[in-house]
Amino acid sequence: MPHILIIGKEGQLGTTFYKLSEQYPQDNFTFSTIDQLNLMEPRSIKQFFAGKSFDFIVNCAAYTAVDKAEEDSDAAFRLNAEAPALLAHEAKRINAVFIHISTDYVFDGNHYRPLTPDDNPNPVSVYGKSKLQGEKEVLEIHPNSIIIRTSWLYSPFGQNFLKTMIRLGQEKSSLNVVFDQIGTPTYAEDLAAAILSIIYKVSTDKSNLRPGIYHFSNEGVCSWYDFAQAIFKITGINCQVFPVTSDQFPTKAKRPFYSVLDKSLIKQNYNISIPHWQDSLIKCINALKNE
Numbered sequence: 001m002p003h004i005l006i007i008g009k010e011g012q013l014g015t016t017f018y019k020l021s022e023q024y025p026q027d028n029f030t031f032s033t034i035d036q037l038n039l040m041e042p043r044s045i046k047q048f049f050a051g052k053s054f055d056f057i058v059n060c061a062a063y064t065a066v067d068k069a070e071e072d073s074d075a076a077f078r079l080n081a082e083a084p085a086l087l088a089h090e091a092k093r094i095n096a097v098f099i100h101i102s103t104d105y106v107f108d109g110n111h112y113r114p115l116t117p118d119d120n121p122n123p124v125s126v127y128g129k130s131k132l133q134g135e136k137e138v139l140e141i142h143p144n145s146i147i148i149r150t151s152w153l154y155s156p157f158g159q160n161f162l163k164t165m166i167r168l169g170q171e172k173s174s175l176n177v178v179f180d181q182i183g184t185p186t187y188a189e190d191l192a193a194a195i196l197s198i199i200y201k202v203s204t205d206k207s208n209l210r211p212g213i214y215h216f217s218n219e220g221v222c223s224w225y226d227f228a229q230a231i232f233k234i235t236g237i238n239c240q241v242f243p244v245t246s247d248q249f250p251t252k253a254k255r256p257f258y259s260v261l262d263k264s265l266i267k268q269n270y271n272i273s274i275p276h277w278q279d280s281l282i283k284c285i286n287a288l289k290n291e
Contacts, residue, residue: 002203003028005054005096007037007087008061013101015157016188017060020196030054039083040075049090056199057091058099059084062131066105067252069127080130085137092142097202097209099195104151104183104217106132109256112182116262117149117213125253135213146198147213148191148266151259152227155188156288161224162281163288165231169239179225179243183259184217187280189287191216194272201270210269215261218277230278234285 006021008014009031021029038044039061062080063069069076084100091098105128106121123129138145154160168175194216201208222230225243232239246255266272275283 001027002055002199003030003053004199005030005032005057007032007039007057007059009033011060011062011064012153012155012158012160012188013060013192016155016192017058020189020192024196039087040078042082042086045083045086045090049094053094054091054096055203056097056099057087058101058195058199059087060101062101062103063127066125066127066255069125069130070252073126073130076126076130077133080127081133081137084134085141088138088142088145091145097199098138098142098145099198100134100138100145100147101191102135102147102149102213103128103131104149104259104261105256106135106149107256107259109181109258112258114260114262115215117215117265124256127253128256139212144209144211146211148195149213149215149261150186150191151183151217151261152185153188153191154185154284156284156291157188161185161227162231162284165228166235166237166288169232169235169237172239174240174242175228176242176244176249177225177228178246178249179223180245181255181257181259182221182223183256184219184221184261185227185277185281186217187275187277187284189284190218190275190280194266194270194274197272198270208270214266214269215263216266216272216274217261217263218280219263219274220277221260222277227277227281230281231285234282
């Protein structure tokens, strides 16, 4: 079985991989912690990979504080661009397939149709610019890499919109949520399962590798307002949600207004089936109850 390195064990996706790995005891997973592999320190990256060999490296680590990045661009670019470049170097050196997670925030959101991997990116935030730079560095250094852009990631772990809504809904009788930002939520377990499916296909037959940029989110389309309403309906939390515009809810970083991702390519090249966001939301809320 392939030896898989998951980088970023502490985050939502990394934690999800860790939980999923318990269901695959026959597989060879390695999970790096920040103590073992500090992506802000180039020397740490070099030392970690010295004498090690992996078949697949999945980079789940990122600087994801979108608003904070506006004031801390150095840290955002170090973690989202410089570190992935160094990881791609190491992956190429040991002949590992590098799978790097990116974001819908590489787009400006001004085109009101599902976005394909071939659409021209135009990030409107420091976070988006740092992630786009990371994509470019990775593919330039190690062409046998897979970039997966995702959107609105949530899970039972870490901090995310779902958990914030549940907490605020229990504290308040009403909430204002933006309705003019349109996209698709992504359940981290569905993304992790898709990545594992790609890994198993490629490890079975190397000719199955189709490197490049892909998009993955759940199926369907919604606004943050729709997402919040669905959360309260499923959980039974009695909290009224009022729709507001982005102008009424200002943030330091601009967000794309429309970032629905076209997933045709990942379905076609890797035969990935993708659940609807509402079905996955129910699944996640049930998992959250068991945490």
